[in-house]
Amino acid sequence: MPELPEVETVRRQLQPWLSGRTIARVELLAPPGPKYASLERAAGQAIERVDRRGKFLLMPLSGGDELIAHLGMTGVLTPGGTGQPGKHLRVAVDLEGAAPNRLEFNDPRRFGRFLVVRRGEYGALPTLAALGPEPFDESFTGARFYQALQRSQMAVKTYLLSQRPVAGVGNIYADEALWRVGVHPLTPAARVKKEQASQLLAAVRDVLAASIEAQGTTLADYRTVYGESGDYADRLDVYGRAGQECRRCGGRLERLVVGQRGTTYCPDCQRRPTDRRRRAK
DNA sequence: CGCATTTCCTGGTAGC
DNA sequence: TGCTACCAGGAAATGC
Numbered sequence: 001m002p003e004l005p006e007v008e009t010v011r012r013q014l015q016p017w018l019s020g021r022t023i024a025r026v027e028l029l030a031p032p033g034p035k036y037a038s039l040e041r042a043a044g045q046a047i048e049r050v051d052r053r054g055k056f057l058l059m060p061l062s063g064g065d066e067l068i069a070h071l072g073m074t075g076v077l078t079p080g081g082t083g084q085p086g087k088h089l090r091v092a093v094d095l096e097g098a099a100p101n102r103l104e105f106n107d108p109r110r111f112g113r114f115l116v117v118r119r120g121e122y123g124a125l126p127t128l129a130a131l132g133p134e135p136f137d138e139s140f141t142g143a144r145f146y147q148a149l150q151r152s153q154m155a156v157k158t159y160l161l162s163q164r165p166v167a168g169v170g171n172i173y174a175d176e177a178l179w180r181v182g183v184h185p186l187t188p189a190a191r192v193k194k195e196q197a198s199q200l201l202a203a204v205r206d207v208l209a210a211s212i213e214a215q216g217t218t219l220a221d222y223r224t225v226y227g228e229s230g231d232y233a234d235r236l237d238v239y240g241r242a243g244q245e246c247r248r249c250g251g252r253l254e255r256l257v258v259g260q261r262g263t264t265y266c267p268d269c270q271r272r273p274t275d276r277r278r279r280a281k
Numbered sequence: 282c283g284c285a286t287t288t289c290c291t292g293g294t295a296g297c
Numbered sequence: 298t299g300c301t302a303c304c305a306g307g308a309a310a311t312g313c
Contacts, residue, residue, distance in 0.1 A: 001306065034309090035289095055307080073306055074291085088291095109290050111307060127308055154284070161307080171306070220293085220305090260286080261306065 002071040004135070004168025005211035006222050006230060007055045010077055013225035015050040017079065018059070018103065022046045022096040030090035030110070034124060038116040039091065041065055054131050054167030066119040068128075072111030074221040080104035090114065108221070132166045135205050140166075142198025149189040149197055156192055157185035158259035165189070169204060171261050172217055172239045177203040179238045179248075184270040185258045191273055210235065238264045 002010075023046070026039040045061035052058065057077075059067040069077065079100035080092060091105040091114045105114050115124070122129040132148065133140040148165040149156065159165055160174045169177070178185050180203040183196055192200065211217060216230030219240070223229065237247050242255035242264045251268040 003307095070307080072290095072308080107290095108292065109306090111290070113308085125308085152283085158284095163308090262304090 001073045001170060001172070001219070002055060002075065002216070002222050003170035003173055004052075004055060004208055005173075005214075005232065006216035007052055007057060007071065007168070008212050009215045009224055009230065010071070011050050011052045011057055014057075014077065014103075017100070017225075018047050018095075019049045020046060021101075023061075024094045024096045024101075027092040027094070028090075029085070029092065030107075034115070035110075035113045036091060036115055037124065038065075039114070041116050042067055042093070053128065053134065054163055055170070056125070056128050056131075060119055061116075064119055065116050067116055068113065068125065069105065070113040071222075072107060072109065072113065074109040075105060075107040075112030075114075076221065076223055077225060078104050078106070078223075078227070079225065127163050130164060132164050135166050135168060135201070135208055140201075142201050143194075145201040146192070146194045146197035149192050152189040154189055155186045155258050156183060156189045157261075157263060159189040161259065161261065166201070166204060168208065171263075172236065173204065173207050173211070175239045175264050176207045176237060179266060179270060180207065182269045182271070184272045185256075185263050185265055187273045238266065240264065 023042045025043045028036055028039055030036055042061060045063040045065060048060045048062060050057060050059055055070060057069040061067055080102040086106055088106045088108040089104055090107050093103040095101040117124060145165060152159045157174050157178060160169045177200060181196060181199045183192060183200060211232040214230055214232040215224055216222060217232040218229035219233060238253055241253050244253055246253055246266040246269060249268045251266055253264050254267050255264050
């Protein structure tokens, strides 16, 4: 499922092809709705560039609008124009100029979004409006991350998934980063120590950077713009490995549910924070 | 406002 | 083989 590394991979591939291109028309094949709002406004505007914030692709348009794509779980962007439209084609963007001159958005599960807003006006996208810092922003320090964590009593994993303390971390990389620093996913965010917070931010950066280098993690649906799989799945230490052995201590990885999300962790490396109510054994 | 819960959606798969 | 039941989950909507 596309998280920051997968979206960044797609961005890097789209950028040289799409930037500067003028949109001739946009065809909406999905039922109209807020997930596909205002697409008709894009016609006649040029795509200035392809940016990314967290898991959102942001394409500022020359007429003062902005085209926003979120891949959800199963969204795939591909240069189209070949063959018949697929069963799950939701949006097709026709471009002026030489082929390939069509961008297709396929999304079997329809969790994705593909819409136009006035530039910078993210009222329809509250998560984007309240998005935390980009993890690779150099002015984003461990101290600032610690301050952000201090503001919430939520389980640290759930808080990471909210996109508020840092942008772009999803279920896979949250589990990976927490395992790397030995923090239990249910630890209240505000109880993460200052030193741990710095280590956690460093771990988030390391795992995201390594995955970007591998062009992301393909478990099922994610593909790059050119249809390739991401190779990071082979390097996952915890996600999807419940019941297998921990690569650090050799113990058995366990699965639990945190904030309605499947979570894998090592009960030996990631100790639960002290619970005062726990009875003596 | 903060946080928990529910909803959206369908391919894949386990079980019979 | 074909059927049902259930699971996966990012973000928004809803509830308290």
